[in-house]
Amino acid sequence: MATTMVRVRMDTGLKEQVDAALASMGLNMSTAVNAMARQILHQGKLPFELYVGNSDLLEAMREAEDIRKHPENHPSYASAHEMMEDILS
Known part of the structure; x- marks a missing residue:
């Protein structure tokens, strides 16, 4: 399977926190992004809700x-x- 590089800008502190949270689950950022991409294709939508608070x-x-x-x-x-x-x- 051919792969491609995806670059994302993210707040440094946020990335560190997400990396730690994912590591505690035995995952890394690449695995999590791939899982999210597959869920988008499977569900036909983002796998979480976005909203604007009042x-x-x-x-x-x-x-x-x-x-x-x-x-x-x-x-x-x-x-x-x-x-x-x-x-x-």
Whole structure:
């Protein structure tokens, strides 16, 4: 069987995480991509669902990502009581 090379651009961190997840299953990226391609042919569609979240969900996801990247710009609390005092003040 003749093969061809497929190149894909991917975030470095994402690739490292996917490589680790696949390795834990005894797979590599090439095997996973080939399996996905075969499923696309078999099912006639992507083997997973793609969707766009509602605007509230997307905003919450953007906010969570900002908090993750820049925790210094967001308050943190030692207790729930301290947080509630700040919220209610």
